[in-house]
Amino acid sequence: MRSAFAVMWGAVRLDARRAFRQSGWAQRLVAAAYLLLLAAVATGAYFMFLRGFRILLADELGGPVIARYVLEASFLIVAVLGTASGAVTSGRWLFLEAARETVASLPVPLHERFLFRFFGLAILSSWPVLLIVLPALLALSSAANAGLAYFAFASIAVVLLLVLVSLLASIMAFALAPLTRYVPAGWLALIEIAGFFLAGIALVRRVVPRGLFQRLIVSSSAESAAALDYIDRTFAWMPTHPLARAAAFVFGGSNDTVIDLLTVALLIGTAAVLVAVLVRLFYSRILFAAAETVFLAKPQDAPARRLPPFPRVLRWRHGFLFERQALEFFRSPDDLSRAASLVLILVFYVFTARAMAAMTVSGRPELYSSVVAFSVAAIGYMALTMAMRFAFPAPLLEVQRGWIIGASPMHLHETYSWQYFFWAGGIGAVSAAGGLLTAWSFGFAAPLAAMTVLSAVAVGMSVTAIALGQGTVFPARGARDPDYASTSPAGIAAIALSGFYLWAVWRYVQNYAQVFLSTGQVDSASVVGVLTLSCAIVAGYWGWAVHALENRSV
Amino acid sequence: MSKPKPVLEYDKVSKYFNNVPAVDGLALSVAAGEIVGLIGPNGSGKTTTIKMACGLYRPDAGAVRVAGLDVVKDPTGAKRRLAYVPDEPVAYDRLTGREFLQFVGELFGLDRGYRESRIDALLDAYGLRGMAEGLYGTFSRGTKQKISMCAGLLHEPDILLIDEPMVGLDPQSIQTTISLLEEYIKRGGAAFISTHTLPVAERLCGRFVMLARGRVAAAGTLAEMRAEAGLPRGSLEDCYLSLAGKL
Numbered sequence: 001m002r003s004a005f006a007v008m009w010g011a012v013r014l015d016a017r018r019a020f021r022q023s024g025w026a027q028r029l030v031a032a033a034y035l036l037l038l039a040a041v042a043t044g045a046y047f048m049f050l051r052g053f054r055i056l057l058a059d060e061l062g063g064p065v066i067a068r069y070v071l072e073a074s075f076l077i078v079a080v081l082g083t084a085s086g087a088v089t090s091g092r093w094l095f096l097e098a099a100r101e102t103v104a105s106l107p108v109p110l111h112e113r114f115l116f117r118f119f120g121l122a123i124l125s126s127w128p129v130l131l132i133v134l135p136a137l138l139a140l141s142s143a144a145n146a147g148l149a150y151f152a153f154a155s156i157a158v159v160l161l162l163v164l165v166s167l168l169a170s171i172m173a174f175a176l177a178p179l180t181r182y183v184p185a186g187w188l189a190l191i192e193i194a195g196f197f198l199a200g201i202a203l204v205r206r207v208v209p210r211g212l213f214q215r216l217i218v219s220s221s222a223e224s225a226a227a228l229d230y231i232d233r234t235f236a237w238m239p240t241h242p243l244a245r246a247a248a249f250v251f252g253g254s255n256d257t258v259i260d261l262l263t264v265a266l267l268i269g270t271a272a273v274l275v276a277v278l279v280r281l282f283y284s285r286i287l288f289a290a291a292e293t294v295f296l297a298k299p300q301d302a303p304a305r306r307l308p309p310f311p312r313v314l315r316w317r318h319g320f321l322f323e324r325q326a327l328e329f330f331r332s333p334d335d336l337s338r339a340a341s342l343v344l345i346l347v348f349y350v351f352t353a354r355a356m357a358a359m360t361v362s363g364r365p366e367l368y369s370s371v372v373a374f375s376v377a378a379i380g381y382m383a384l385t386m387a388m389r390f391a392f393p394a395p396l397l398e399v400q401r402g403w404i405i406g407a408s409p410m411h412l413h414e415t416y417s418w419q420y421f422f423w424a425g426g427i428g429a430v431s432a433a434g435g436l437l438t439a440w441s442f443g444f445a446a447p448l449a450a451m452t453v454l455s456a457v458a459v460g461m462s463v464t465a466i467a468l469g470q471g472t473v474f475p476a477r478g479a480r481d482p483d484y485a486s487t488s489p490a491g492i493a494a495i496a497l498s499g500f501y502l503w504a505v506w507r508y509v510q511n512y513a514q515v516f517l518s519t520g521q522v523d524s525a526s527v528v529g530v531l532t533l534s535c536a537i538v539a540g541y542w543g544w545a546v547h548a549l550e551n552r553s554v
Numbered sequence: 555m556s557k558p559k560p561v562l563e564y565d566k567v568s569k570y571f572n573n574v575p576a577v578d579g580l581a582l583s584v585a586a587g588e589i590v591g592l593i594g595p596n597g598s599g600k601t602t603t604i605k606m607a608c609g610l611y612r613p614d615a616g617a618v619r620v621a622g623l624d625v626v627k628d629p630t631g632a633k634r635r636l637a638y639v640p641d642e643p644v645a646y647d648r649l650t651g652r653e654f655l656q657f658v659g660e661l662f663g664l665d666r667g668y669r670e671s672r673i674d675a676l677l678d679a680y681g682l683r684g685m686a687e688g689l690y691g692t693f694s695r696g697t698k699q700k701i702s703m704c705a706g707l708l709h710e711p712d713i714l715l716i717d718e719p720m721v722g723l724d725p726q727s728i729q730t731t732i733s734l735l736e737e738y739i740k741r742g743g744a745a746f747i748s749t750h751t752l753p754v755a756e757r758l759c760g761r762f763v764m765l766a767r768g769r770v771a772a773a774g775t776l777a778e779m780r781a782e783a784g785l786p787r788g789s790l791e792d793c794y795l796s797l798a799g800k801l
Contacts, residue, residue, distance in 0.1 A: 404657075407637070
C-alpha cells in the first residue's frame, strides 16, 4: 500500500501537470523567463566565484584564508536568507495549506502530513542554496581541481544546510503561531522581514568589522594560522560554521572534516527532535485553530462595534468610490505587507545605488547621468511592480463583483476614473517619495532634483495608467487569482509597453542630466518630452478604457 | 379596469454567445404588484434574461425596458428604477455588511437619514443588526445572500430582479424573505425571480415563464401551467417535470 506521503506527492505532480496543460502561452512564457533568469543568475554566480577563487588560490599562503572566509560568509548568508524566506512563508505553508480541509478529512497520519509540508518548505527555502552555495562549491571544486571526496563532503554539507534551514524555519513558525491570535498573518510576515533585516545588520557588523581585510591579508605561515584562528572565533557560534569548515576540505582533508559534519548532524538531530516534539504537542492544535478561524487560534469574531456611517471622510459626490478602495486596501494585511515590502526594496535600492555611485562614477558626468537615469527607471520598475500587483487586477475584481455597480445608476467610466485616481495617487506618491529620496541622498542640485521628482511622478502615474487601462480593456477573466493575472497576455503587453516607456524616459532623463552636469543648463526639450509622452499615455488609456467600459457586458 | 402598466418589458430580445443563441426572440412583461417566476432547465437562458434587464449584458436584438426606459439607451434612468440580487453574492470582502449596504445606498443617491433607517429595518427583519458590523468576507453564504437581499430592497425599486433568492438560506430566513417580498409587492413593487426552488416559487409567484433553449416554452398562472401540462391537480414541480419531458 502506498504511504500517505506518496499519495500527496502524486497529487501535487498531477496538479502541476494539469496546471501546465491549462496554462496559456503567456503563463508559459513567464515561467520560462523565470527559469532562464534563475539559470542565468546561478551560472553568473558560478563564473564570479570561479574567477575569484582562481585569483585567490594563486596565492598559496593568503588564498585559502580568504577563500575560507568567503565560504563561511556564503554559508551564513544563505542560512539567514533561507531561514528568513522559510520563516516568512512557513506559517501559511505549514498551517494554512489550501487543501487542509480535504487532507484533514482523510486518514493521513499527522506526522506524514507534517513531513510532506516540511519537504515543500525545504524546496521553498532552497533558492539561496541553489543560487549562492551550490555555484560557490562547484566553482571551488573547479578552481582547486578537487577530487571525489570533496564532492561527497560538499554534497553532504549542502543537504545538511537545506535541512538545517528548514528546521530553523519550522521552529520559528511554531514559536510565532500563538502571535497570530493577535496579529494578522500579513502583518506578522512584515514584522518577521523587519526582524530578519535588523538581525542581518547585526550579523554583518559582527562578521564584517572595521579593518577586516587587514586581518585577512597575510604574508607568513604564522599570520595565516592567526587569520584562520580569527575566522574560527568569528564564526564559532554560527550553526553554519562546521559546514563551511567541511567544505574547506578542498584545501587539504583532515579528520576534522568528519568531526565537523558529525557536529552538524548532531545539531540537526537536536533540532529535528525539537521539531518532532513541537509537532506532537502543537501541530494538531494549531491546525484545528487555523481551520476554525481566519487567523490562527483566534476566537470566533465577537460582534464588532458599530462604526460611524460610510463614507466617513470623502463625502463629496463620488468620494464613496474612492473611500471604498481605500478601506479595502488598508484593511488587507496581505496588500499592505506587499506594498510595504516593495517600498522597503525601493529604499534599499536608492541607498545601494547611492553607495555604488559614490564609489565608481563621482565626477564623471557621462556616467553620473546614466546613474541618475537608472535611478528614475528603477523607481519606474518598482512603480510597475506595484501597478501590476494592485492596479492591473483591480478591474478583474470589479468584474467579479460587477452586479453591484453594473446594475446601479452609475456610469462605468466613473469607476475607472476613481480607480485611476486611487492607484495613481498611491503609486505616484510612492514614486515621488522615491524621487525625493534619490535627489536627497545623491545631493542633487535643484534643477536635477526637480527633473528626478517630476520624472518619478510621471513614471508612477503613467505605468499605473498602462496597467489599469490594460486590465480594464482586457480583464484577465480566466485568472483564478489576482496575483497571477499579470501573467495573462494583456499583463505581458502592459509590462512590455511599460518597458518601452521607461526606456524612453531613461533617455530623456539621461540627456537632461548630462546637459545639466556638463553645462549647468536646463534641457527643456527633455522635460517636455517626458511630460508629453506621459500625458499621451494617461489620456490615451483613459479614453480607451472608458470606451471599452461603455460598450461592455459585465 | 385597464391593464396595469408593465414595469419590465422584453420586446423580442435575443442574445448570442459565440453565435449560439442564449435568449432567442424573448417577449414578456412584468406589471407592478406581481411576482413572476422564471423557471427552466440549466442553460435555458434564465440568468442571461435577468442580466439583460439590469444592464449587465447588452441585448443583440430587441429592447428591454424598465418603467418604460430602454436599458441600453437610458441605462442610468432605467437602473435607478431596478435592483438586482445575483445568485452568487460576491461583494467587497473588506467592507462590513453595514458599510456594503451604505455603499449601495450611496450608489442610488439615497438620503443618509432615510438610508440608515431602511438598513436598520431590513437588518432587523433578518436579525442581522449586530452581525452586519463584521466584515462581509467572514460571512457564511446564507448571510451574504441575506445582505444582498437587503441591498436589493434598500432603495425600494420599481422592479426587483432576483437570481435564485433562496439558495443557502435556512427555513426561517426563507420565510423572512417571502414576507419581505410580499410586503414590497403590497407597496406596489414588482419582482422577476429566476429559481429552481419550485415549491417556494409556487407559493410566491402569480405567474410563471418557463424557458427552454432561450425561448418561452410555457407561460401563465399555475392553473394555466397545469392545463398546459395536462395535470389538473399537479404542483408546479409536477407541471415543470411534465413540460420539461416534452421539450
